[in-house]
Amino acid sequence: MVGVGERRLVVVLRERRDEVLEQWVRAAAATLRGRVTAAELERESRELYTALLPVVGDNGRDVSGERYAEIRSLLAELSRTRARAGYTPSETASSVFALKRVVFELTEHDADPDLFRELMDFSSLLDALGLFTFETFARAREEIIAEQSEQLLELTTPVVKLWEGVLAVPLVGTLDSARTQVVMEKLLESLVETGAEHAIIDITGVLAVDTQVAQHLLKTAFAARLMGAECTISGIRPQIAQTIVALGIEFGDITTKASLADALRHALRSEGVEVVAADRVR
Amino acid sequence: MTAAGGEPEELPIAGDDDVVRVRQLVRTYAQRVKLSLVNQTKLVTAASELARNTLVYGGGGVARIEVVTDGVRQGVRAVFHDDGPGIPDVTLALADGWSSGSGLGLGLSGSRRLVDEFDLDTEVGRGTTVTVVKWRG
Numbered sequence: 384m385v386g387v388g389e390r391r392l393v394v395v396l397r398e399r400r401d402e403v404l405e406q407w408v409r410a411a412a413a414t415l416r417g418r419v420t421a422a423e424l425e426r427e428s429r430e431l432y433t434a435l436l437p438v439v440g441d442n443g444r445d446v447s448g449e450r451y452a453e454i455r456s457l458l459a460e461l462s463r464t465r466a467r468a469g470y471t472p473s474e475t476a477s478s479v480f481a482l483k484r485v486v487f488e489l490t491e492h493d494a495d496p497d498l499f500r501e502l503m504d505f506s507s508l509l510d511a512l513g514l515f516t517f518e519t520f521a522r523a524r525e526e527i528i529a530e531q532s533e534q535l536l537e538l539t540t541p542v543v544k545l546w547e548g549v550l551a552v553p554l555v556g557t558l559d560s561a562r563t564q565v566v567m568e569k570l571l572e573s574l575v576e577t578g579a580e581h582a583i584i585d586i587t588g589v590l591a592v593d594t595q596v597a598q599h600l601l602k603t604a605f606a607a608r609l610m611g612a613e614c615t616i617s618g619i620r621p622q623i624a625q626t627i628v629a630l631g632i633e634f635g636d637i638t639t640k641a642s643l644a645d646a647l648r649h650a651l652r653s654e655g656v657e658v659v660a661a662d663r664v665r
Numbered sequence: 666m667t668a669a670g671g672e673p674e675e676l677p678i679a680g681d682d683d684v685v686r687v688r689q690l691v692r693t694y695a696q697r698v699k700l701s702l703v704n705q706t707k708l709v710t711a712a713s714e715l716a717r718n719t720l721v722y723g724g725g726g727v728a729r730i731e732v733v734t735d736g737v738r739q740g741v742r743a744v745f746h747d748d749g750p751g752i753p754d755v756t757l758a759l760a761d762g763w764s765s766g767s768g769l770g771l772g773l774s775g776s777r778r779l780v781d782e783f784d785l786d787t788e789v790g791r792g793t794t795v796t797v798v799k800w801r802g
């Protein structure tokens with residue numbers, strides 16, 4: 384039924400809804416290469432389609448407007464889940480663009496010039512919506528990266544107990560101000576909790592020690608010392624040692640050792656513990 | 666001395682992340698020309714210092730990294746450029762233990778000892794360019 388003043392395309396999309404949906408799902412599934420289940424894709428498409436119908440006839444110049452609120456939130460949700468599942472932004476946007484082809488093919492044999500104009504508008508509407516998924520996709524990716532780097536910060540700085548009264552912090556990767564702050568806080572808290580008198584900062588996994596890293600290390604060691612603990616820096620590899628010398632960094636009276644094992648032995652010795660082979664005890 | 670291996674790679678230095686990126690790129694180049702592990706570490710550390718100087722004292726800038734050849738020798742050249750305030754007293758800036766900021770004051774002088782060639786071009790109000798080269802062997 385064509386109502387008075389109602390656009391032809393809207394009528395087509397409403398009356399042949401199931402047919403269009405089915406083909407759209409099939410086209411979208413082809414670009415996603417079977418990584419989303421058919422049922423999921425159908426549900427997503429149905430929701431999108433329902434939200435799309437009221438805005439058909441627009442040319443998409445006003446996508447940020449009030450009328451698009453529902454479809455925007457659906458698309459944002461879609462690109463967010465796709466971003467988390469590891470899809471590319473093009474794959475996400477082509478799900479939207481796929482509808483264009485389906486509708487074009489459906490109306491191919493219709494020579495009505497009005498319909499043609501409506502199709503032009505419909506095409507720019509879908510372009511605008513596709514671009515919107517691009518934007519949300521990028522934002523979702525950034526959120527994920529920020530989350531991950533935060534998790535990494537927590538993950539990579541464990542304080543471990545090596546022996547009664549001996550704590551160690553193995554550092555891996557890049558030591559920037561934010562990480563040093565986390566390391567220092569964790570180490571100092573653990574010193575209070577455990578009453579340990581020795582702390583070992585192991586930098587075997589730190590690729591380069593520049594003046595900023597050295598300054599961070601020294602500050603942490605001095606802070607530990609202020610709390611009454613002796614702090615050793617271990618894991619100084621040959622190339623790091625030579626670089627430190629050339630740079631002219633002085634570690635003062637902070638004890639440094641080549642390996643974590645050396646540092647542990649040093650800590651045990653000053654605790655009065657000697658490690659000897661079992662057969663030499665008696 | 667001529668540039669080899671194509672166009673120099675350019676990276677912006679606008680934040681702490683960029684310093685890490687510069688460091689990684691320099692490491693890749695150092696490995697490409699097969700610098701020894703010690704020399705790799707020295708060059709990477711110098712690049713780290715200079716990139717941070719560009720960021721902290723120059724207010725950000727760019728780093729350009731390229732492979733250079735001199736006869737049969739190969740090396741890595743890194744250029745750090747900023748349009749910041751410049752350095753008023755070069756002799757003082759290159760002295761050990763002097764810092765206009767809160768650092769150890771070893772960045773510039775230490776970097777010079779870490780590389781084979783070091784060139785500092787600065788003018789107050791115009792900016793600073795530091796060029797370093799580390800040769801293989």
